[in-house]
Amino acid sequence: MAQSLNYLKESASQTAGPYVHIGCTPNFAGITGVYEDDLGSGPMATEKTRGERITIRGFVYDGTGTALKDAVIEIWQADADGLYNSPSETRGAADPNFFGWARCPGDMATGEFVFETIKPGRVPFRDGRPMAPHVSFWIVARGINIGLNTRMYFSDEDAANAEDPILSRIEHRMRVPTLIGKREGDTVRFDIHLQGENETVFFDV
Amino acid sequence: MRNTPPETTPFFARDRAWHPPALTPGYKTSILRSPQRALISLEGTRSEITGPVFGHNILGEFDNDLIVNYAKPGEMAIGERILVHGRVLDERGRGVAGALVEFWQANAGGRYRHKKESYLAALDPNFGGFGRTITDEEGNYVFRTIRPGAYPWPNGVNDWRPAHIHFSVFGHGFAQRLITQMYFEGDPMIWICPIVKTIPDEDAVKGLIAALDMNNNIPHDMRAYKFDIVLRGRRSTLFENRKEGN
Numbered sequence: 001m002a003q004s005l006n007y008l009k010e011s012a013s014q015t016a017g018p019y020v021h022i023g024c025t026p027n028f029a030g031i032t033g034v035y036e037d038d039l040g041s042g043p044m045a046t047e048k049t050r051g052e053r054i055t056i057r058g059f060v061y062d063g064t065g066t067a068l069k070d071a072v073i074e075i076w077q078a079d080a081d082g083l084y085n086s087p088s089e090t091r092g093a094a095d096p097n098f099f100g101w102a103r104c105p106g107d108m109a110t111g112e113f114v115f116e117t118i119k120p121g122r123v124p125f126r127d128g129r130p131m132a133p134h135v136s137f138w139i140v141a142r143g144i145n146i147g148l149n150t151r152m153y154f155s156d157e158d159a160a161n162a163e164d165p166i167l168s169r170i171e172h173r174m175r176v177p178t179l180i181g182k183r184e185g186d187t188v189r190f191d192i193h194l195q196g197e198n199e200t201v202f203f204d205v
Numbered sequence: 206m207r208n209t210p211p212e213t214t215p216f217f218a219r220d221r222a223w224h225p226p227a228l229t230p231g232y233k234t235s236i237l238r239s240p241q242r243a244l245i246s247l248e249g250t251r252s253e254i255t256g257p258v259f260g261h262n263i264l265g266e267f268d269n270d271l272i273v274n275y276a277k278p279g280e281m282a283i284g285e286r287i288l289v290h291g292r293v294l295d296e297r298g299r300g301v302a303g304a305l306v307e308f309w310q311a312n313a314g315g316r317y318r319h320k321k322e323s324y325l326a327a328l329d330p331n332f333g334g335f336g337r338t339i340t341d342e343e344g345n346y347v348f349r350t351i352r353p354g355a356y357p358w359p360n361g362v363n364d365w366r367p368a369h370i371h372f373s374v375f376g377h378g379f380a381q382r383l384i385t386q387m388y389f390e391g392d393p394m395i396w397i398c399p400i401v402k403t404i405p406d407e408d409a410v411k412g413l414i415a416a417l418d419m420n421n422n423i424p425h426d427m428r429a430y431k432f433d434i435v436l437r438g439r440r441s442t443l444f445e446n447r448k449e450g451n
Contacts, residue, residue: 006298007217007296007297007298007438008294008296008297008298008435008438009220009223009296009408009409009412009435010219010220010223010296010383010435010437011383011413012224012385012406012410012412012413013224013225013383013384013385014225014384014385014400014403014404015232015235015400016371016373016384017386017400018321018322019319019321019371020309020371020373021319022309022318022319022333022335023307023308023309023337023373024307024309024373026335029319029320031275031318031333031334031335033275034265034274034275034333034335035268036265039307039337062237062238063236063237063238064237066237068238070321078251078252084251085257086255086256086257086377086378087211087212087258087377088211088251088255088377089211089251090211090213099257100257101256101257101379108320108321123250123251123252124251125250126248126249126250131250131252136252136253136379138379138382141238142234142238143232143234143235143237143239144227144238144239145224145226145227145229145232145235145239146224146225146227147383147384148240149380151252166247166250170245175242194237194238194239194240195237195238195239195240195241199240199241199242200240201242201245202240202242202245203245203246204218204219204221204246205219205247205380
């Protein structure tokens with residue numbers, strides 16, 4: 001016998017269900033008058049935010065290629081200098097005009113999600129090598145038992161992507177493009193495929 | 206805030222055998238929405254260790270009182286009045302301070318206030334069905350609501366959800382992000398629910414069942430249920446696996 005470690009177990013995940021909007025985006029669901037705004041809605045950048053303005057757009061597709069119309073997507077990203085607006089950020093103060101987190105429900109008619117943000121700077125990997133610019137995604141919906149984590153990298157960052165420690169560990173190279181948002185002017189298109197030939201790479205973070 | 210050092214260490218690995226797997230055919234919607242390939246392991250970088258932290262300025266006065274936060278002035282939601290309280294802890298047993306907790310639920314008749322909801326039970330004009338709060342320095346939270354009803358849902362022809370409250374919880378790192386559901390002690394519906402049954406471990410289910418907490422009842426007013434939520438813990442020490450001398 002040995003001493004007990006006395007660790008607790010994480011609460012088990014359960015699906016967000018079809019009515020996740022009631023709790024997370026009530027105004028979007030038409031329930032007004034309780035919260036002034038839905039948390040994490042609206043543009044992430046103000047006039048004072050540093051960095052290049054981009055709009056991320058995409059859909060979440062199921063195994064038949066049908067876009068989910070009841071998903072909620074959250075993103076978390078660094079500021080233009082690669083600093084996170086978090087108490088755990090020890091390298092310096094992030095842009096005070098950039099929170100770095102947002103939440104968007106897929107459109108009820110089309111399923112499309114949209115984030116108006118800035119392009120993040122590079123963040124160091126644990127050994128100090130720079131990771132390529134990326135945005136962390138978390139996807140929940142009816143039928144998803146535990147939130148799915150992925151990242152969006154940028155198609156206009158070939159050199160940085162080539163040396164990214166996470167992208168370079170993906171054995172099946174044909175899957176890497178599932179993590180690359182396609183830059184078209186100020187828009188970055190990032191579609192997420194839950195299943196199928198183009199199944200997005202999801203991470204155990 | 207407390208005068209504590211910043212939380213800069215990675216999280217304990219998630220026990221994927223404790224959580225529901227992605228594919229659970231008894232819950233039909235999971236079949237086409239479950240990734241089929243292995244997750245790629247991504248040990249915590251700064252992108253996962255950090256996360257948004259919310260201030261009390263986002264909260265309205267009645268955000269944690271579902272009995273009145275949607276009700277007309279002077280009116281209240283209909284149903285069994287309950288108080289739900291507990292702590293947000295990490296796997297090391299420490300309270301998580303400043304954690305945003307969001308919750309939503311059906312009304313006393315089992316009806317959600319949502320455009321896509323078609324159950325014939327009546328809406329309660331004084332019940333919106335959602336709220337939020339932020340934990341105190343010890344990780345405590347509390348809200349007031351009515352006990353939700355059970356309801357049928359389109360999965361099997363006779364599947365019913367047990368009474369439950371949905372919870373969305375933010376810790377201090379994006380990798381702690383969690384959505385789960387709280388069930389009520391003594392409800393026989395829990396163990397026959399296809400969504401509960403996505404969880405493979407019986408102890409993991411028990412961890413989602415709130416206990417009736419008679420000590421914290423408000424006499425002549427409402428009963429209390431206690432529901433603790435555990436988020437991932439962080440490693441206690443930071444030794445990076447970089448080469449010596451680097």
